[in-house]
Amino acid sequence: xxxxxxLRAGAAALALLAGPTxxxxxxxxxxxxxxxxxxxxxxxxxxxxxxxEVAAENKVDLLFTxxxxxxxxxxxxxxxxxxxxxxxxxxxxxIGKYAPxxxxxxxxxxxxxxxxxxxxxxxxxxxxxxxxxxxLSLHFLYYRKxxxxxxxxxDAAKTKYAEIAQKYLGEALQPKMPEDWTxxxxxxxxxxxxxxxxPDSPTRYGTxxxxxxLLFNMMVFHSWPRSYGANWMDDAGNVTxxxxxxxxxxxxxxxxxxxxxxPADSASYEYxxxxxxxxxxxVAAMVQWNAAATELMTAQPTTGTFAPPAGxxxxxxxxxxxxxxxxxxxxxxxxxxxxxxxxxxxxxxLAYAKAGGAPGLASETAxxxxxxxxxxxxxxxxxxxxxxxxxxxxxxxxxxxxxxxAKEFTGFWAGTQDLDTTMKNITAxxxxxxxx
Amino acid sequence: xxxxxxxxxxxxxxxxxxxxxxxxxxxxxxxxxxxxxETRFEALTSPTFNGLDNFRQVMADTSFWQAAWxxxxxxxxxxxLQCTLGLFLAVYLAPLIRxxxxxxxxxxxxxxxxxAMIGLMYRLVLHExxxxxPHYLFQWFxxxxxxxxxxxxxxxxxxxxxLQWTPFAFVLFLTxxxxxxxxxxxxxxxxGTRPWRMFWKIELPLMMPTLFAAVxxxxxxxxxxxxxxxxxxxxGPGGATTSMSIYIYETFLRRGEIGKxxxxxxxxxxxxxxxxxxxxHLLRRRG
Numbered sequence: 098x099x100x101x102x103x104l105r106a107g108a109a110a111l112a113l114l115a116g117p118t119x120x121x122x123x124x125x126x127x128x129x130x131x132x133x134x135x136x137x138x139x140x141x142x143x144x145x146x147x148x149x150e151v152a153a154e155n156k157v158d159l160l161f162t163x164x165x166x167x168x169x170x171x172x173x174x175x176x177x178x179x180x181x182x183x184x185x186x187x188x189x190x191x192i193g194k195y196a197p198x199x200x201x202x203x204x205x206x207x208x209x210x211x212x213x214x215x216x217x218x219x220x221x222x223x224x225x226x227x228x229x230x231x232x233l234s235l236h237f238l239y240y241r242k243x244x245x246x247x248x249x250x251x252d253a254a255k256t257k258y259a260e261i262a263q264k265y266l267g268e269a270l271q272p273k274m275p276e277d278w279t280x281x282x283x284x285x286x287x288x289x290x291x292x293x294x295x296p297d298s299p300t301r302y303g304t305x306x307x308x309x310x311l312l313f314n315m316m317v318f319h320s321w322p323r324s325y326g327a328n329w330m331d332d333a334g335n336v337t338x339x340x341x342x343x344x345x346x347x348x349x350x351x352x353x354x355x356x357x358x359x360p361a362d363s364a365s366y367e368y369x370x371x372x373x374x375x376x377x378x379x380v381a382a383m384v385q386w387n388a389a390a391t392e393l394m395t396a397q398p399t400t401g402t403f404a405p406p407a408g409x410x411x412x413x414x415x416x417x418x419x420x421x422x423x424x425x426x427x428x429x430x431x432x433x434x435x436x437x438x439x440x441x442x443x444x445x446x447l448a449y450a451k452a453g454g455a456p457g458l459a460s461e462t463a464x465x466x467x468x469x470x471x472x473x474x475x476x477x478x479x480x481x482x483x484x485x486x487x488x489x490x491x492x493x494x495x496x497x498x499x500x501x502x503a504k505e506f507t508g509f510w511a512g513t514q515d516l517d518t519t520m521k522n523i524t525a526x527x528x529x530x531x532x533x
Numbered sequence: 534x535x536x537x538x539x540x541x542x543x544x545x546x547x548x549x550x551x552x553x554x555x556x557x558x559x560x561x562x563x564x565x566x567x568x569x570x571e572t573r574f575e576a577l578t579s580p581t582f583n584g585l586d587n588f589r590q591v592m593a594d595t596s597f598w599q600a601a602w603x604x605x606x607x608x609x610x611x612x613x614l615q616c617t618l619g620l621f622l623a624v625y626l627a628p629l630i631r632x633x634x635x636x637x638x639x640x641x642x643x644x645x646x647x648x649a650m651i652g653l654m655y656r657l658v659l660h661e662x663x664x665x666x667p668h669y670l671f672q673w674f675x676x677x678x679x680x681x682x683x684x685x686x687x688x689x690x691x692x693x694x695x696l697q698w699t700p701f702a703f704v705l706f707l708t709x710x711x712x713x714x715x716x717x718x719x720x721x722x723x724x725g726t727r728p729w730r731m732f733w734k735i736e737l738p739l740m741m742p743t744l745f746a747a748v749x750x751x752x753x754x755x756x757x758x759x760x761x762x763x764x765x766x767x768x769g770p771g772g773a774t775t776s777m778s779i780y781i782y783e784t785f786l787r788r789g790e791i792g793k794x795x796x797x798x799x800x801x802x803x804x805x806x807x808x809x810x811x812x813x814h815l816l817r818r819r820g
Contacts, residue, residue: 169786176574194789197575310768312787360661361679364770365686370660377662497788504596508771511683530788 123156124432127171127182129419130161133388134232137454141445145436155432168496171195175424183427184437189417189486190316192222193493200423201225203434208441215481216457219418222491228420229441231449233457235416235480236320236405237390238283239375240275240382243399244290244299248272257297258289265294265356275382278406280321283382284349284358290381293357301379306350306359307366310507312499314367317384318506319415322346323485324408329498329527330488336527338502339520342410347519351510364511387476388455404479416484418457494530501526568795580792587796597797599772600780607691607776608756614695615751616744619702623710624732630707637707641700648697652764655693683770690762690774694755702747709743710736742816749812753805777801 128138142157160182162170168191174181175198187195204226208217212230220228248254255272262270262285270285278286287303288294294303307314319327325342353359360366360374372389374380376396384405385393394400405414421440423433439445446456450466450473458466463477489495502523509519568587570580591597622640630636643651659680661667670677680689713736721731737744759778768775768783775783781801785794 166786172574172786172789176577194574308770309766310770310772361682362659362661364679364683365656365681365766370656373660373662379662494789500783500787504768504772507769508773511770511773513683513771513773 123154123158124184124429124436125158125160125182126184126421126436127160127162127186128421129186129232130164130167133453133455134419135161137449137452138231140452141440141448144445144448145439151435152432155429155435157436175199175426178426179424180426180428183424183429183433184421185424186419187220187228187422188419189219189491190312190495190499192220192227192491193495195422196222196225196227196493198425199227200425200427200430201227202229202422202437202441204229204441205438207443211441211443211446211459211462212457213459213481215416215484216418216459219416219457219486220420220422228418228422229437230418230420230457231440232419232455233387233416233476233480234419234455235387235414235476235484236317236384237387237402237475237479238275238278238382238384238405239389239393240286240401240403241300241397241399242401244381245272245275245401247299248289249274254289257295258285261285261288261294265352275401275403275406280324280346280349280406280408283406284353286382287353287358288356291356291358298381300381302360302374303358303381304353305366305371305374305380305383306353306363307368307371308350308354308359308363308507308510309365309367309370310503311367312496312503315499315502315506316415316417317386318346318350319487320384320405320413321350321408323413323415323487324406324410326408326410328488329490330531332488334531336524336531338527339524342408344516344520347506347509347516354510364507387472390472402475404483412483413485414479414483416457416480416486417490489531492531497530498527501530564795564798567791568799570792572791574789574791577791583792587792588800590790590793591796591800594793596772596775597780600775600777603773603775604756604758604777607687607694607758608752608754610691611694611698611755611758612748612751614691615699615702616706616748618695618699619704619747620706620740620744622699622703623706624736627707627710631711637704641704643697644700644704646697648760649764651693651697652761655689655765659689681766683773686766686769686774690765693761693765694758697761698751698754702751705743705747706740709740713739745812745816749808753808756805756808757801 126138126142128135139159142159145151146156167186168188171185172194175185175195185195185199187199204217208229216230216233217226219233220226220230248258249272258272259269262268265288266281266285268281270282272286272289273282283304290298290300290303292298292301307317322340322343322345325345327340327342327346328337331337354361354363362370366374368386368389371383371385372392375383375385375393378397390402394402404412406412421437423430423437427433440449443462446458446462447466449456450458450470455473455476457480458473458477460474460477460481463470463474467474489498492498505514505519505523505526508514509516514522567580569582569584571583571586572580626636626640646654658664658666661677661679667677667680679685717735718731721735726734756776757778758776759782762769762774762776763779763782766774768779777797778801781794781797784790784797
């Protein structure tokens with residue numbers, strides 16, 4: 098009798114413990130924490146949960162950790178078969194890594210019209226759709242209009258500009274409006290507005306290049322060599338990183354660093370530090386993520402934006418998407434799929450945009466939020482016209498390749514190794530990573 | 534009849550032993566298994582035994598040796614600096630602390646801050662455009678050194694680590710210094726021994742075991758440094774600030790080379806163990 102009592106008590110205790118789990122059979126979404134992405138996801142989740150047709154067990158609950166080491170933690174969770182979340186964040190550069198732990202998603206019929214093929218492709222791996230694109234990241238050229246206007250109106254300044262360009266670039270370039278800049282114009286402008294080169298410069302530095310040994314900084318840098326024709330691999334799968342295009346861009350960046358056109362501490366700069374430098378008013382122009390637009394234009398109201406400078410092969414901007422996909426170990430794949438299908442429709446995309454997110458919308462859809470979010474029109478335009486993903490940029494080891502490039506390229510910029518050694522090392526690393 | 538102490542001790546110790554086995558033993562065994570296997574994130578539960586392949590790969594990796602050299606230099610330099618400064622502060626401030634013991638609490642504040650926070654704090658403090666230090670240097674001298682560029686980054690991380698952990702050495706030395714019997718100092722003073730000679734011939738020899746222990750503890754901590762450096766500058770330009778721990782972290786999570794990372798972790802453990810064994814041997818010989 099006593100044993101039965103103990104068993105009953107034990108069962109009751111277990112039921113109490115399990116109770117909250119049973120009641121929490123909703124769809125748990127692990128989102129990108131902090132910033133506009135979180136705010137926008139919260140807003141669309143509220144709309145979805147408010148719909149009468151969404152059953153109680155399919156309501157969406159949000160889960161946020163921290164950005165620091167987010168993808169490392171996600172990798173461990175997915176590999177361990179965690180059921181703590183049904184839907185998780187993915188990014189273009191990590192799809193290949195996480196695809197084995199995820200389920201393909203079925204988009205709504207509107208998705209193609211809302212996002213367009215280019216943006217949907219940022220969430221595809223091996224021909225399958227693994228996520229709904231939520232935010233699109235690309236690069237803008239940010240420049241101080243007041244400084245450019247003053248330069249263009251001053252003949253003495255133009256002469257000085259040409260002298261500096263002749264000395265450092267071997268060509269007496271004339272100042273141009275940023276819409277017409279090539280990377281050589283960008284470099285000439287950076288040198289002219291640096292006090293180490295031109296003591297009369299109104300700013301301490303002409304640009305700020307993020308040179309920290311960090312994979313995201315390589316994405317910012319890639320638009321530069323790409324405009325000279327760079328790619329990671331050719332169509333036959335051969336690694337082509339040791340190219341004139343990469344060499345030219347790497348050497349130009351180093352020349353600017355050595356000339357003092359970017360802060361000497363740039364070797365430790367990433368997104369926040371570079372933004373702080375530009376916001377201080379001591380930097381004339383920079384290439385930075387589109388997400389920085391509001392921050393930089395608030396800090397320096399005369400800031401103008403355009404797509405990154407052009408090269409001999411044209412104008413390019415790295416693009417990648419953040420999105421949401423289904424965890425293979427999820428206990429509620431049906432509910433997760435339903436939420437993601439709704440998220441890929443126009444209602445959700447417009448609400449996400451209005452709440453501060455940065456979805457890559459096709460021009461027709463972007464026009465519907467143009468009054469609230471003019472930057473999305475510009476981003477969509479640049480993504481369609483100049484967006485690129487390197488060959489192998491969604492492979493399983495894409496993150497590892499960015500890491501390897503960050504190590505080797507920053508070593509060259511900091512002067513710890515020469516360019517030939519850099520190219521030899523990165524070719525070996527990429528060959529190894531791309532064959533896996 | 535005497536109680537059976539052996540059984541009693543075993544019973545009382547068993548919860549702790551079980552806890553340690555679960556929390557430390559299991560990860561150690563798993564690391565050993567992975568260290569001798571080919572493992573991928575997609576197949577964590579089915580590693581394939583590959584003998585010493587991972588160790589061969591680690592030994593052939595120039596980045597590993599670069600990280601090992603960095604850790605060795607960093608460990609030795611920071612241990613010497615922290616212990617020298619800590620010893621000086623302990624001896625110099627001892628009379629003051631005897632009267633105002635609350636000063637110890639103030640002096641050990643850096644030690645209680647999380648190392649990752651120290652890294653982030655310096656990242657802010659040293660930033661050319663928002664950091665107070667470069668701001669005042671620009672204001673007073675018209676220029677500021679680039680604390681985190683390739684040429685200065687090693688010195689900067691050494692200073693950051695030294696400022697945080699000198700209080701640890703200081704507390705150890707202060708305790709040892711205060712434990713020296715007063716009669717010894719009084720006798721030496723009566724015999725006319727000068728303060729400097731008293732320090733070299735009486736106080737320092739008596740503090741030597743503490744000095745040895747402090748140097749080795751600080752060396753091991755410096756050798757396996759991670760948080761401060763990773764949050765301050767990451768792996769550094771060209772891997773210039775990649776310590777052994779950062780190398781293992783990046784190999785494991787960023788490059789997904791689990792077996793190689795575990796092999797490096799085992800080598801790190803063995804080297805730390807070797808240093809500890811040498812330290813113990815030296816201490817025993819002295820004792």
